[in-house]
Amino acid sequence: MTKLTINSVKNSKIDHVNFNELPFGKVFTDHMFSCDYVNGEWVNPTISEYGPISLDPSARVFHYGQAVFEGMKAYKDENDDIFLFRPEDNFDRINKSAHRLAIPEFPKEFFFEGLEQLLLLEKEWIKTGKGNSLYIRPFVIATQPAISASPAEEYKFMIICSPAKSYYAGEVRVIFAEEYSRSANGGVGYAKAAGNYGAQFYPTSLAHKEGYQQIIWTDANTHEYLEEAGTMNIFFRVNDTLITAPTSDRILDGITRKSVLQLAKDNNIATEVRPVSVAEIKEAANNGSLKEIFGSGTAAVINPILGFKHGDFKFELPALTDNNYSSFFKKALNDIQYNLAEDKHQWRHKVTK
Template structure:
């Protein structure tokens, strides 16, 4: 499929001039167009790009009753020459289909995805603002639309891409709780998938943490709660001494694009990296001895998010401020590639 195969319905008038790009709440403002493609009769139909707006679904659409929904998160960046770039979009494409497979949703074709996204971003190029920290957040997602409430996979789906302008994501000083009771996911489950229900299940325990003054939870393994895994919408890294430690991927942990990029950059800059199980006891002991230098999360929205303190078992631990932190080093390396400021030795940039 090429871009000429996409049916485009033009907008009557852009709403871009009504948007205050200096005061954007993350994920609350959306661009003029959206991409849409339906699956029915055993195949994906002709894709469409049309004005952003409500969609009509039957109340019995299976997404409402059985949660067949997966999504992705990506960003588009603009450099000083007005060129537009994506960051490792092949990884997002592979992951949404991996997520879809786990929820018995048909795979979306690669040419539909990339040609549709390319055409959409070209139409919306004015929504991508220049300047470090500015970006256009991209949300591809798939939902089950078949009107039937029998408990089985749907035979009709809708694949969509919506766009939201974003500024630098900063949530202030982040304090976390190491989970002792609730679990994000379990062995054999859907933790590795970006399934909508994964995030809904986090909201209640995170609300409890918020009420105690903590912004996030670092989830522990469901079996013993002895091993640290990931935090909220982020993968998690620990710096003990000068060694960077992160939990290995498994069927409970999301295979983060930023995570794997951090690991690669660390290795190429002679930073020792250990991808292994990380115990709560080990991190608490390192904190007591002063060996725990940093904890930070990684993800598409935040890039790198430093954590300043954690709590577990009634004990609170503050982390020392680092003059030359790993968190700031990785954030600078990643954003320099994303915004076409530096060379890209990895081939991670994808030009639109």
């Protein structure tokens, strides 16, 4: 690999940050990693001061949307050691996303050396204690200046970091989609493409006006099957069985989702990975067998859903104090992430000098 250049800042801005009141994704650390794709190869891996970048107005990312990203977190245990959670999966997925958008795949050595050196520089930004983490955003954009509708020949890969607490605050209720769609067969729904998220903002804003925080998207063909939410995979607990939709070219292969399914298997919790219909969830709500709905994702980890709406049908989930699956999985995941429990699947990755 080309030697990594590190230009560290002289004065950190960390003392001006209130870590007790962190708006998600709006405060950034001192440094960022960047690397350029030119002449058919990735070059110039550099860590430098976080700040604006310069792009030509005709950079293809602005016109044709060649942009993919990942979401990761770093955690710190009580010994001041830093850990990542399943970072190999994030690396594999960003390259899978890149491939779908005709973006050159990123070398593994660049990804991990750049990421780990960046985290070591930003070590003080990662606070101990459950709920505290450093959110990590790797992304790739097309930078070549040309407004011709074809894949770019130049790209920039970057990693930026933001100290974080919980992603969602307060109660979360959802609408089951009836009109708008997140993705369709043959599309880019399985990729973390920037456009997937931008296209959700308008229908989600309509949900907000009705007092709902998220949409659970349904299949584009019939709107009869529940698939995923804007930033989360979705689980339904019917009686004591955990049900979630299978991944496909419409649904993101969530890393937290895979972890929940494995933890369920480890703890003898029945699971079903299959199409989940709107009708069956409404029926389960009516007959009392629907016990929980929760979302899973890197930012949210596990986020309970308190109620849902579909057409004129509204339902509030029962308040479970005992045998609560969402609380169980969140604690189990956090205990692994913060180095508080055995990691028998080797998900935890220690960042070392």
